[in-house]
Amino acid sequence: MTHDTALLKTTEIASRVLASSAAQNDKAGRFSTEAIESLGESGLLGLLLPVNVGGSALGPRTFAAVTATLAEADASVAMIYLMHILGAATILAARPSAAQALAPILREIGAGRHLSTLAFSEAGSRSHFWAPISRAHRNGDGVRLSARKSWVTSAGHAHSYVVSALAPEGTGPTDSTLYLLKADTPGLSVAGPWDGLGLRANASSPIALEDCHIPPDFQLTEDSAGFPAMLNVVLPLFCLGTAAVGLGLCRAAVAGTASHLKNAKFEHLGQSLGESLPTLRAQLATMQIDTDGLSARIDDLVEHLEKPRDTTMLRVLETKAAAGDVAISVTSAAMHACGGAAFSKHLSIERLFRDAHAGAVMAPTGDVLREFIAKSLLGMPLF
């Protein structure tokens, strides 16, 4: 698969499967298994994996474009896809001693039959995902783990969960280890419903781990090496992917607003809203400018990830922070421009507005990113 064929396939799935059901799935809080099956059948679940496990060996540029295209049609599915890609990347980056045991799972992902996700956030440390409260305990060669994971995208639908916990002998708050738990691991259960303001169709329920046994082959990182994996493997792709979700939402908001301004009429004036009101035209133009600005920022981050340099981590942090703000501001402007029609849910704009608020609260949150960016500029320690 090439970049262009990946995008063609995504566009086809977005229009055939996602666009027609996004509104109903949002209303019902329903996880779209059809969407994930279509993504699997098209080879998109193995997008970043190497060819020898059935992947397409594509990079961040295609990942961002695919995710934005999905989000334009249904941001819930885009977020499920994003978390899966992160799970797959973390499994791929596992320590060499686990490679043999994990190869069948990577091949299942490459074949489009396995959905993964991340379970980092805990009730105890909230958005500070880098500091799990739970601790793994030695149990023969493996470990036992109990934990309260507070939000897990695709909970109850994923085939595996990449889970963080303090290492058995870890001494500091970031001395974590990453493990892989299959969905049928005894002791793993979905611990509550998901009824969010936005991204309502992505099943972000809590999960409980009750004394789960994890064999050594399913320990993804060395002891206490979870934190560097979070920073180096997960964070760049997560920030790029959430920014791409924001971009898709902005594009959908611009298109939805333009359509409304063209089609809604002041019959007594014989004009459409757009023809009649320069204030609404100015608002639409600002939305377009901000959307293209976010797109350029994402392109810049992709270039930094393709050719890493000193400023790459700064760009990673900046892009997610900026995307959260832009997505909220563009979808808010759409709510304003489309007025009562948006407010009373006659348009998809209010779903975009609700979905746009998730990016900024997903960790690292916009506030935390600003803390990191400013501290790094001032030469202060981040943790």
Ligand SMILES: Cc1cc2nc3c(=O)[nH]c(=O)nc-3n(C[C@H](O)[C@H](O)[C@H](O)COP(=O)(O)OP(=O)(O)OC[C@H]3O[C@@H](n4cnc5c(N)ncnc54)[C@H](O)[C@@H]3O)c2cc1C
């Ligand atoms: C739709 C959705 C899907 C999710 N999916 C996953 C998933 O798949 N896996 C996963 O691990 N987690 C997931 N999460 C969890 C997410 O990443 C965050 O951990 C969670 O949203 C944090 O919420 P909280 O109320 O506990 O945050 P809190 O930590 O209580 O934050 C409350 C406020 O304090 C601010 N704040 C916190 N710390 C600081 C600081 N140091 N400086 C300045 N301000 C600060 C925050 O920005 C926020 O405004 C998901 C969340 C959502 C909403």
